[in-house]
Amino acid sequence: MSVELRSKDFVSLADIALHNPDLQKAVGSGTRGGYHNRAKAMFEFGDAHGENMRAQAAEAKRRALRKLPELLELAEDRLRENGWGVEWAEDAEAANRLVLDIARRHAVETVTKSKSMLSEELGVNQVMEAAGLRVVETDLGEYIIQLNKESPSHVVAPVMHMTKAEIRDVFVRELDMQPTDDAEAMVAFARKRLRQDFLSADMGISGGNFLIAETGSIGLVMNEGNGRLCTSMPRVHIALVGIEKIVETVADYATLTQVLPRSATGQPLSVYTNILSGPGRAQEVDGPERCYVILVDNGRSKIYGTDYAEALACIRCGACQNACPVYRSAGGHAYGWVYGGPIGAVLTPLLVGLENAAPLPHASSLCGSCKQVCPVDIDLPRMLLDLRHDLVQSGESASGWDVAMKLWAVGMTSPTRFALGGRAARAGQALLGDYMPGPLGNWSEERDFPAFAPKPFRQLWKEREKGSGT
Amino acid sequence: MALPARESPKGKVVSLFVTCIVDMVYPDTGMSVVDILEHVGARVVFPPAQTCCGQPAFNSGYRDEARTVARHFFHAFQDAEVIVTPSGSCATMLRHEYPSLFAPEDGDLYKQAQRIAEITWEFSEYLVEGLGLVNLDLALPAPQRFAMHDACHGLRGLGLGGAARDLLAQLGNAELCELNECEVCCGFGGLFSIKMPALSNAMLRNKIDNIKSSPAETIVTGDVSCLTQMNGGLSRSKSSKRVLHLADVLAKGLPR
Numbered sequence A: 001m002s003v004e005l006r007s008k009d010f011v012s013l014a015d016i017a018l019h020n021p022d023l024q025k026a027v028g029s030g031t032r033g034g035y036h037n038r039a040k041a042m043f044e045f046g047d048a049h050g051e052n053m054r055a056q057a058a059e060a061k062r063r064a065l066r067k068l069p070e071l072l073e074l075a076e077d078r079l080r081e082n083g084w085g086v087e088w089a090e091d092a093e094a095a096n097r098l099v100l101d102i103a104r105r106h107a108v109e110t111v112t113k114s115k116s117m118l119s120e121e122l123g124v125n126q127v128m129e130a131a132g133l134r135v136v137e138t139d140l141g142e143y144i145i146q147l148n149k150e151s152p153s154h155v156v157a158p159v160m161h162m163t164k165a166e167i168r169d170v171f172v173r174e175l176d177m178q179p180t181d182d183a184e185a186m187v188a189f190a191r192k193r194l195r196q197d198f199l200s201a202d203m204g205i206s207g208g209n210f211l212i213a214e215t216g217s218i219g220l221v222m223n224e225g226n227g228r229l230c231t232s233m234p235r236v237h238i239a240l241v242g243i244e245k246i247v248e249t250v251a252d253y254a255t256l257t258q259v260l261p262r263s264a265t266g267q268p269l270s271v272y273t274n275i276l277s278g279p280g281r282a283q284e285v286d287g288p289e290r291c292y293v294i295l296v297d298n299g300r301s302k303i304y305g306t307d308y309a310e311a312l313a314c315i316r317c318g319a320c321q322n323a324c325p326v327y328r329s330a331g332g333h334a335y336g337w338v339y340g341g342p343i344g345a346v347l348t349p350l351l352v353g354l355e356n357a358a359p360l361p362h363a364s365s366l367c368g369s370c371k372q373v374c375p376v377d378i379d380l381p382r383m384l385l386d387l388r389h390d391l392v393q394s395g396e397s398a399s400g401w402d403v404a405m406k407l408w409a410v411g412m413t414s415p416t417r418f419a420l421g422g423r424a425a426r427a428g429q430a431l432l433g434d435y436m437p438g439p440l441g442n443w444s445e446e447r448d449f450p451a452f453a454p455k456p457f458r459q460l461w462k463e464r465e466k467g468s469g470t
Numbered sequence B: 001m002a003l004p005a006r007e008s009p010k011g012k013v014v015s016l017f018v019t020c021i022v023d024m025v026y027p028d029t030g031m032s033v034v035d036i037l038e039h040v041g042a043r044v045v046f047p048p049a050q051t052c053c054g055q056p057a058f059n060s061g062y063r064d065e066a067r068t069v070a071r072h073f074f075h076a077f078q079d080a081e082v083i084v085t086p087s088g089s090c091a092t093m094l095r096h097e098y099p100s101l102f103a104p105e106d107g108d109l110y111k112q113a114q115r116i117a118e119i120t121w122e123f124s125e126y127l128v129e130g131l132g133l134v135n136l137d138l139a140l141p142a143p144q145r146f147a148m149h150d151a152c153h154g155l156r157g158l159g160l161g162g163a164a165r166d167l168l169a170q171l172g173n174a175e176l177c178e179l180n181e182c183e184v185c186c187g188f189g190g191l192f193s194i195k196m197p198a199l200s201n202a203m204l205r206n207k208i209d210n211i212k213s214s215p216a217e218t219i220v221t222g223d224v225s226c227l228t229q230m231n232g233g234l235s236r237s238k239s240s241k242r243v244l245h246l247a248d249v250l251a252k253g254l255p256r
Helices: A007-018 A021-042 A047-066 A068-081 A092-105 A117-122 A124-130 A140-147 A164-175 A183-200 A226-232 A250-265 A300-304 A309-313 A319-323 A325-330 A341-352 A369-373 A380-393 A399-412 A415-432 A438-445 A457-469 B020-024 B027-039 B055-059 B063-076 B088-101 B108-119 B123-130 B152-157 B162-169 B197-213 B224-236 B246-251
Strands: A084-089 A110-113 A134-137 A203-206 A210-212 A217-222 A236-242 A272-276 A290-296 B014-016 B082-085 B120-122 B139-148 B172-176 B218-221 B242-245
Touching (some): A007 A341, A007 B197, A047 A068, A047 A250, A068 A084, A068 A290, A092 A117, A092 A290, A117 A124, A117 A236, A217 A226, A217 A236, A226 A236, A300 A309, A309 A341, A325 A341, A325 B197, A341 A380, A399 B055, A399 B063, A457 B027, B027 B123, B082 B088, B082 B108, B120 B123, B123 B162, B123 B246, B162 B246, B197 B224, B218 B246, B224 B242
Parallel strands (some): A084 A290, A110 A203, A236 A290, B014 B082, B082 B120, B139 B172, B139 B218
8 A cells, every 4th residue: 555645635635734833833944944955055156056057957867868768778787787686667566566576585574764755656665564574764754754654745854744842752652762852862762773773674675866877876865874774784675766767877966966965955965975886796895685676667657758758857856845835834745645845746646647636736826936946947837737737628627617717718808898897896896895706705714805996997098098188 | 948039129119918907906006007107208008909818717727718818919919019017927928828828830829929928028127128227217205115025927937026126226215125035925826816725825824924024114016916915915914014016116206
């Protein structure tokens, strides 16, 4: 079972978030902090330098996407030369089956995991646990999420929606921690617990920020070092990688690691920037005995052939989530699946079907902040508009709006009808006062609506022309 | 997508696209625009067949309806040399979206869409970038503190933001102050404010809090739709502060 799909309930889920003061405080300050840190780091050498980094990163990802089929073949060859086992998974079920097969083949009992959004899509933890494996998330945020039996609400900061006090309570409840409000003490406590799991794990599972085709290696960036412990200490390592994570060269990886940490956490470079190139060699004292890459499609190739292919350039930095005023208010869980914020509003309908996520393309004021901060310049507002058009085309839009828009267009194609409409609105307003009918009533719950003017501009203009003529 | 290049609008007759909301709700703002344009020597005409740019339909996915309204716009502005509009949002529709609504196969319609995109200017942009004016030789009767709210489409769709500030900086007796998160959306978003009112209101509350804590008495913006949202919230929350359109602020400084 993967994350339960509830994107249809976006409005009611957002309402729950809006009525949760702890969440409002946590998400409000977390996103704003991320937004400001990103701006500082991105433009530390001036605006032009920052925009150049973005342009180079965007080009590296787009070139990789253009050459996706050939680069995937190249990557497979190079990965095998380095001693990786390479598997292909069309969907979540296939990927999860492969993970279980590998675990059984190597008599695995305990699995440590480093952060992977793809693994959330697949629901691989639940599948492994159902098969009797012990699974431990080792990224601190993901560890808290796992203990609290939730899903991450942000692609970079999984516990974006929680306050320090809530995290303390989880540690006290689930792990008998001595209550403390000292964040450092909490981290030290978790670190000590996790250390035992790192030492006892038989298999490590990681994601892959990038798959470097020319060298057959996985690019992995992290801050806590947990990913290194997951990918080097256990006997077996599996990297779960979406097929869109490919880049052509190590130089491209360098280009992208300039913008990923800056955009995600405001760091010029992550604490650990790794290139993983397969199992430990004979002369090496450490490193896993067996390494696998599972290349996962799960709906990506379907997007690749459409006008939405650009969405596959996403490097999961979370900058659009931090910048989005809707995400800042709704939090990530309101989007009802794995990915929240603007990229979630685009990716979710594309991956799970528009009919299963119909409110998401409308979960935006089209303010454009997401595009502005995106390190690979994905035109998210454009795609939200296109998805809204798809909703209308596919009949998923509410029929009331269909009628209203047709009538509106009739009114707007004649100045006489336009003026009549204005007069009718004014008369209606005089009659109804502050009451507004139908969906317009939504407007006036917390806002006053201005009065229609007694004389529209076109009439003032006419009078002015007459006046100047005499 | 890059914006289409434009020729200098200097010396050309200005066809005012006043926008549907200004026409019906804020006609005085429309008059302020005319007064300022005439103050700097422009000849202004009001093409009487004009209605709306079609943005409400376009933004909610109704492209056929948006195209229908765009065709009416072509007809209404067929003689225009230069179009000036007091809205960053409607200007974005004309400059960015009209060319995307029609394909080269549409022949004449495609050409008309391109033409509209190439002759349209947002109000502050027309003055500062188009005419190269910053100092309009205007002064308010008494000192007043202002702060800018950068309306989203103008800021991120057209790259505006500097023009309005430059004009305010040169307005006599006007002091320009900070507004925290001046670049963050007020929560209007057109039909977003009706479809998702709870979120729209949450965004508005944040904006109102920032306005209340700004030293400015008056907030200035370039879009009456955002102004409607913000003033709706300010009036409901019993604040005495208000948001004004840039043209109305500048017009207060005209010689009497």
